[in-house]
Amino acid sequence: MLKICKxxxxxxxxxKQFAKVKGIIESDEARKCIVVSAPGKGENxxxxxxxxxxxxxxxxxxxxxxxxLFGLVxxxxxxxxxxxxxxxxxxxxxxxxxxALKQDKISEAxxxxxxxxxxxxxxxxxxxxxxxxxxxxxxxxFDGKINHKETRERIIEAFKQVDRAVIPGFxxxxxxxxxxxxxRGGSDVTGSYFAEALDANLYENxxxxxxxxMCDPRLIPNPHKINEISYEELRELSYAGAQVLHExxxxxxxxKAIPLVVLNSNAPEEAGTIIKENAxxxxxxxxxxxxxGFMAITFVKTYFADKLETIRQVxxxxxxxxxxxxxxxxxxxxFSIIVEKNKIEDRLEALKSDLKKIEEIVSISxxxxxxxxxxxxxxxxxxxxxxxxxxxxxxxxxxxxKLIDQGREEINIIVxxxxxxxxxxxxxxxxxxxxxxV
Ligand code: ASP
Numbered sequence: 549m550l551k552i553c554k555x556x557x558x559x560x561x562x563x564k565q566f567a568k569v570k571g572i573i574e575s576d577e578a579r580k581c582i583v584v585s586a587p588g589k590g591e592n593x594x595x596x597x598x599x600x601x602x603x604x605x606x607x608x609x610x611x612x613x614x615x616x617l618f619g620l621v622x623x624x625x626x627x628x629x630x631x632x633x634x635x636x637x638x639x640x641x642x643x644x645x646x647x648a649l650k651q652d653k654i655s656e657a658x659x660x661x662x663x664x665x666x667x668x669x670x671x672x673x674x675x676x677x678x679x680x681x682x683x684x685x686x687x688x689x690f691d692g693k694i695n696h697k698e699t700r701e702r703i704i705e706a707f708k709q710v711d712r713a714v715i716p717g718f719x720x721x722x723x724x725x726x727x728x729x730x731x732r733g734g735s736d737v738t739g740s741y742f743a744e745a746l747d748a749n750l751y752e753n754x755x756x757x758x759x760x761x762m763c764d765p766r767l768i769p770n771p772h773k774i775n776e777i778s779y780e781e782l783r784e785l786s787y788a789g790a791q792v793l794h795e796x797x798x799x800x801x802x803x804k805a806i807p808l809v810v811l812n813s814n815a816p817e818e819a820g821t822i823i824k825e826n827a828x829x830x831x832x833x834x835x836x837x838x839x840x841g842f843m844a845i846t847f848v849k850t851y852f853a854d855k856l857e858t859i860r861q862v863x864x865x866x867x868x869x870x871x872x873x874x875x876x877x878x879x880x881x882x883f884s885i886i887v888e889k890n891k892i893e894d895r896l897e898a899l900k901s902d903l904k905k906i907e908e909i910v911s912i913s914x915x916x917x918x919x920x921x922x923x924x925x926x927x928x929x930x931x932x933x934x935x936x937x938x939x940x941x942x943x944x945x946x947x948x949x950k951l952i953d954q955g956r957e958e959i960n961i962i963v964x965x966x967x968x969x970x971x972x973x974x975x976x977x978x979x980x981x982x983x984x985x986v
Contacts, residue, residue, distance in 0.1 A: 549578040552748045554717065554739035557588020557596055558756040559813035560667055562624075563631035565590060570674060572754065572816050581707070581746060582714045583739040584671055586663025587624055597621060597663040598718075598732075605656045608649050618646050625666050636673040638666050657719070658727040664716035664735060672714035680706050680713045686720025686738060688728040694720070694741070696800070703745035715742065736794040740808075744800040751801060751808040753793065758812040759821030760785075760792050763836045763978045767971060772982060774834060775819065776827035781834050781924050784960045788922030789839035798823065829927060832934065832984040836977050838921040840967045842874065843892065844950070846884040847903075848911045859883065861906045869899045874920070875962065877951045884951065886918065886964065918950060919970040921963045923977065927986045929958035938977070939963070945976045 555569050565587075573579045586597040600621050607613035622642050629636055645662050648654040665681070672679035685706055687698040699720070707713070717735020722728050730737050736753060743751040760782075761771040777785075779798045786795040793810070801808055807824035847862060849855065859876075866873050866885065875886040892899065903912055928934045935954065938961060942949050951964035965973055 550580055550746060550748045551576065551578040551750045551752055552581045552583065552739055552743040552746070553579050553752045553754060554583040554735060555585065555813060556735070556753075556755045557585040557598070558590060559754050560584060560587045560671070561590025561593050562587070563628045565813070566628055566632055566671065566674060568813055569671065569754075572813060573675060575816075578749070579752070580712045581742055581748070582671065582675075582677065582712075583717045583735055583742060584664060584667045584714060585717055585735040586667050587628070593624065595620065597624060597667075598660060601660045601663050602656070604649060605659050608652060611650075614649065618649070622646075625670065628670060632674060634670055634674045636670055638670055641666060641669070655726065657729045661716070661719035661727045661729060664718045668714045668716035675712075675714065678710040678713040680710065680715045682716050682719055682738060683721045683725070683727060685715070686741060688720050688722050690722055692728060696741070699741055700745040703742055707746055730796075731794070733794040734796075736797040737800075740797050740800040743806050743808075744804055747804065748806055751806055753797075753808055753810050754813040754816070755810060756812060756814060757810075758815055758818040759810045760790070760835070762831070762833070762982060763974060764790070767974055768978050771978065772831065774821050774829070776822050776824065776829055777834055778827040778926055779823060779825065780957070780959055781827075781926055782823050784922065784924045784955075785835045785837050788837050788920065788924070788960075788962070790835060790837040829925070830985050831925065831982075832927050832931075832986050833923055833925040833977075833981045834927070835924045836921070836974055836981075837924075838919060838970060838974065839888075840919040840970050841889045842886055842918040842920055842964070843889050844884045844886050844915040844918050844964070845903075846882055846913045846915070847909050848882045848913075849909050850881055855908065858906060858908050862903060862909075865899060865902045865906075868902070869895050871895070871899065875951070875953050875964075877953060877964075886920070886951070889916065915950070917966050917968075918964050919967045921965065921970070921973050921977070923961045923963070924959060926959045928961070931986075935961055937980070941976050941980045942973065945969075945972060947973055947976075 588596045604617045625638050669679050685702045687695040689695050717738035719727050719729050760774045763771045779802045783798050786792050805825045809820050809822045811820040871887050871892045873885055877884050947969045953962040
């Protein structure tokens with residue numbers, strides 16, 4: 549039996565949390581491969597180490613600022629080490645990192661990765677586990693994409709030499725050995741690659757909540773807990789805005805149908821949420837989420853349906869400016885492109901001037917006030933009347949719908965509304981559907 553455990557930043561924020569983590573790991577023989585984040589926010593720790601390290605890099609040329617910021621980083625690790633009497637060389641490591649930073653001899657990615665590096669080194673020493681450096685195991689191409697095959701082979705090889713190990717999350721290396729980071733929250737993804745490579749029976753992801761809820765608890769008091777959710781549903785929810793796991797976490801696990809359970813390191817006995825193939829959920833809707841801050845750019849021309857070439861030209865412009873396209877609702881004489889505003893704002897004018905060069909387009913208009921609500925639930929599939937009832941909820945609340953999009957798998961429905969109607973929509977949907985059991 550092999551379990552991969554990943555502990556997030558709040559689970560490792562201070563000595564008290566480190567001690568809890570040790571207790572959790574030692575309570576189960578199968579917890580042999582441990583992936584960690586850098587220490588995050590805690591009871592008396594207002595900052596995440598990762599944020600502090602980014603700030604250190606930015607201030608590397610301002611001595612007084614750097615000393616202050618790096619001092620905060622040092623004291624976090626050294627306090628944990630001292631309070632738990634851990635034998636480790638992290639004081640020397642910290643001194644070397646600071647020197648390299650002062651001489652501008654360390655890249656931003658490498659500096660930031662030291663957050664997880666030191667966290668893993670410290671925990672490995674505390675547990676008496678081996679320390680394995682992700683730099684040697686998690687391989688990226690120069691395009692920043694992970695080389696899955698190489699990564700898998702290296703992980704398998706490394707675990708032939710050790711039985712139990714702690715591994716820093718969040719980074720790996722390019723083919724030339726330079727450090728490459730995942731995007732923020734990426735330690736979740738590191739855990740998945742280890743789970744996949746080692747054919748783990750379970751991936752336990754420890755955080756500071758006991759799993760996921762049907763809706764954001766900051767918006768809806770005491771929402772239903774989700775006990776089980778499928779990989780696909782979770783991907784939809786995290787892509788649409790639910791702050792759960794990093795959105796790339798699931799793909800490596802799906803390949804081998806490895807289940808992932810989200811657990812609370814402050815209450816490890818609670819059941820959490822399990823993500824797996826063929827998850828059974830009794831609610832009609834599994835989750836409700838969304839994001840504000842989108843815009844719609846609408847193109848008008850007579851009989852678009854017949855002119856795929858024009859659509860292709862428009863999409864080419866978006867791709868040239870590297871603006872990700874979220875949705876493309878269409879009608880016979882128009883189509884809209886929905887994008888996140890913060891991904892287009894700085895290049896909107898240039899992009900528009902290129903779009904205007906496309907012949908045949910009669911007009912281009914913009915709507916800067918779009919929020920997207922996403923309703924996810926595999927139990928909605930192949931049932932008549934669900935979207936009707938969903939949409940009438942907006943009508944009852946007198947909320948205008950700007951666009952509607954349902955994926956072919958019928959596990960998600962996306963509704964575009966005005967930003968001001970966002971919270972009201974989620975509350976209305978939750979109160980209408982929270983109790984619907986199938
Ligand atoms: N420490 C990194 C972050 O704060 C990565 C992680 O925790 O997964 O984003």
